[in-house]
Amino acid sequence: MALPPPPEPWTGGRTGCTVPDPSGTGGCVTGATAWLVDQLTSGVGPRPVTCWSEHAWNPASDHPAGRGCDVFFGVAGQFPAGADLVDGWRVAQWLRAHAAALDVSYVIWQGRIWVADRAEQGWAPYTGGGVYDPGDATGGHYDHVHVSLRG
Template sequence: MTGRGRATARPGQPGRRAQALCGAVVVALALGAGVLWQASTSAPGSAAAGVAVAVTAHPAPWSGELPPPPARYPGAATGCTLPDPTGTGGCVTGAAAHLVDQVGSAVGNMPMTCWSEHAWNPASDHRRGRGCDIFVGGAGQFPAGADLADGWRLAEWVRAHAEPLKVTYVIWQGRIWVADRAAVGWAPYDGGGVYDATDATGGHFDHLHVSVRD
């Protein structure tokens, strides 16, 4: 209805007062359940990519001892000017190079790759040298057991030390954690309109994606 005339309830439909009451009850229930309504308007590959519209705050389904804290990144923004230490032949930012070094010190030699042209996703942080993927178990596989626990251990370590590592967001196991919205926790990841979030790789089940600042 687009006019300003008096609205009349149709047969079988509630009036305005009943609708308002129902709306208030729904809002109260949503608040009581701790649901955070948050629309994502960012392009895929940005810090907010893939955050679902309705998000329930939730911690990681893992707890345990984390590796020692990393060294703080001491430098300023560099842009994509340093050789990628993961051997792609591309470039990375200073913060990304520091991330590679600190992950290696914390958990040892895990398969890791940073720079990529990512022609299918022009907004990707990989092509800007500020996104890295750390593979857990076999590529294209859904990890389980010790591999899954190792992945969560690393993901929680990165999340816990996001500030000194200059991390902006982490994607792992179909979930995304965004530094600017840390209170949300590990929110559902929907693929950002680019990836199939149910796929082992598209949903980031077989690897962690970590993005850092310039």
């Protein structure tokens, strides 16, 4: 599976949650997160993306801090198959391959997590962190790629 071209690197430093969320939630994101959404669209094409969310059930999530985005494949709440599954892996691998340029901290997809600070470990099983059901299509991140950024 060929990956899309490399993104332009984020060079703006840490901004905090000060930029209007480009996914249209009405919330805010960091400069790096807004940059990632733009680079994702340029690199892999338009996809349904949501970033800022209150996440009242998980206030430790990166979404309310403007550092997390979910890229959906297929129908939310359903396990993707065929081209949607292939496209999800393509995006997850693109995020992983360009983690340094995009300021990526970790990626979750298909019940697996990849952490930039432990890149040599590759994809590890995702347990849900005690908050999410890892066997559920959404809780296990099967219907969407979750990406969290450092800043």
